[in-house]
Amino acid sequence: MSAFEKMHHQDLPLNGKLEINAGQYSHRGVKQVNEDAIGIRIPDGLMLTTKGAVSVICDGVSAAEAAEKASHISVTNFISDYYSTPDTWGVKRASSQVLTALNRWLFGLGQDYRDARKGYVSTFTALIFKSCSAHLLHVGDSRAYRFRHGELERISRDHISVLNANKRYLARALGLDVKLDVDYRQLALQSQDYYLLTTDGVHDLFTDSELSEVLSLWLNETQEAREVHFRSELADLALFCRHLCELAIERGSEDNVSCQLLGIETLPSQDINDVYQQLSSQPFPPPLSVGMKLDNYLIKQVLHQSQRSQVYLAVNQEGRQVCLKTPSVNYLDDAAYIERFMLESWIGHRIHSPNVVKLLDRDQPKSALYYVTEHLNGMPLSVWISRNPNPSIQEVLMLLKQLESGVRAFHRKETLHQDLKPDNILLTQEGQIKIIDFGSCYIKGVAEITTPLQRDSVLGTADYSAPESVLGYRVSNRGDLFSLAVIAFEMLTGELPFKGRLARCRTKADYQDLIYIPCYELNPLIPTWIDQTLKRALSLDPNHRHGDTSEFIYALQQPIVVKDKREFELPLLETNPVIFWRATTLFFALSTLLLLLFL
Known part of the structure; x- marks a missing residue:
């Protein structure tokens, strides 16, 4: 070794x-x-x-x-x-x-x-x-x-x-x-x-x-x-x-x-006790408060606390501000939880993109189980959405392009994020998008490693999850594409697609009852081609979606002529003047012939 x-x-x-x-x-x-x-x-x-x-x-x-x-x-x-x-x-x-x-x-x-x-x-x-x-x-x-x-x-x-x-x-x-x-x-x-x-x-x-x-x-x-x-x-x-x-x-x-x-x-051993012994080789750090030190990090602020983890603002030996994420002691005996927490760090060190948060502790020995990321000044994308009810379409497309770049960095490593949502996306003060959470990722290379653990089969947040993920079907890159489309719809309209009913769906019949509401009905400024692109990316059948996220972003930026309901509501003179005048000429010609016959 x-x-x-x-x-x-x-x-x-x-x-x-x-x-x-x-x-x-x-x-x-x-x-x-x-x-x-x-x-x-x-x-x-x-x-x-x-x-x-x-x-x-x-x-x-x-x-x-x-x-x-x-x-x-x-x-x-x-x-x-x-x-x-x-x-x-x-x-x-x-x-x-x-x-x-x-x-x-x-x-x-x-x-x-x-x-x-x-x-x-x-x-x-x-x-x-x-x-x-x-x-x-x-x-x-x-x-x-x-x-x-x-x-x-x-x-x-x-x-x-x-x-x-x-x-x-x-x-x-x-x-x-x-x-x-x-x-x-x-x-x-x-x-x-x-x-x-x-x-x-x-x-x-x-x-x-x-x-x-x-x-x-x-x-x-x-x-x-x-x-x-x-x-x-x-x-x-x-x-x-x-x-x-x-x-x-x-x-x-x-x-x-x-x-x-x-x-x-x-x-490889299939005994759960052997697996737990290996996973628990590093102790959980105790709950930390301002002024305490963990290894070479001085805790400055508690940024986030939940039942599953804690995030702290800390300062390292060089005086640089960083973020520490520690596991919750509530899961001290949960081998599957420990495995997933360790995988967060493992994934973060392998995904390199300006639109994904950077991990900093790769070469440093640690006395306990935790990992360190760069500290970012900014706000969650969910806050940006609430503050921008009528955003510029160009600004939304610019942010989505950055977000897709971060998602693509995961896909290049044959890794699915599986929990894309505005709360897991940070918009820095410089206007840069950063994906900040890896807790639900699926890694093909790791999935091939046999384990006796009972892993969670359904991960992510229901409002943003693809139907195949919730129903337990095989999930591909198009699952993340679906989540990206949900976020895009929400950024453009301030509302979730399908009237926000995705979270209620539990069966295939539930999804079949969903009705897609065009985003231009919620925001009249949205062009038709953008709505058609979103509708395709939000297809309940993953085979009907775009091939990958980059194709989706490209389609959002390409104005095309789309025949839809709104077009047919316009007069024929505006939609196709050549056909209108030809029909008018033919009508008058026939009328003239009929008059001559009667005379």
């Missing part, structure tokens, strides 16, 4: 213990060059918790002139880049982004060749073990197997197109095309699982049942050794991989031979 990880060991709750044994082997076989590449990384400490362990096996396509380079680039760059992605990201997003960039790079390198198949092309199979799950990423004809309870199961499928009995070709691979289609699977782990990865130089020489027999025999022969000494298994795994590769060569393999074997020894 690095010094940094030791220092911030308590920043992330539920640092579960995942123990993995691993071994690997690769040899050129009968070929002159080894075009296979393998790599395993099992980090320590927080990195193992937030990112997991990675095993990668690649087979450079023999027809490609840069096959050896392609496979080695794929292994080394994937492992390095994956661990460089934000730890708030889930495995699927982090690995997908890395693979997309890696594929484009290999494809670009291969453009010096007339045929892409002769460039930088390689198969790719990876397993990422995080918490109690294995994540498989696969393209090509390398393979991944799972051995559980004496049975071997192939968990990947070969991307091969067969022309005839003697000819087949690789349908998918890294570097083969600018677009990449990767198979992704998530599998639940069990202790004593084994995961086997091979290249075709190995598995083409065995049936699945033969591989299962070889692995079963090895497990039976080494069981006693593993029970006597845990570490002996590390050597056994590597020896098995070598044995399997040599056996493939003996059977007549004409390709490079590579193999990896990983065994799940211990999964």
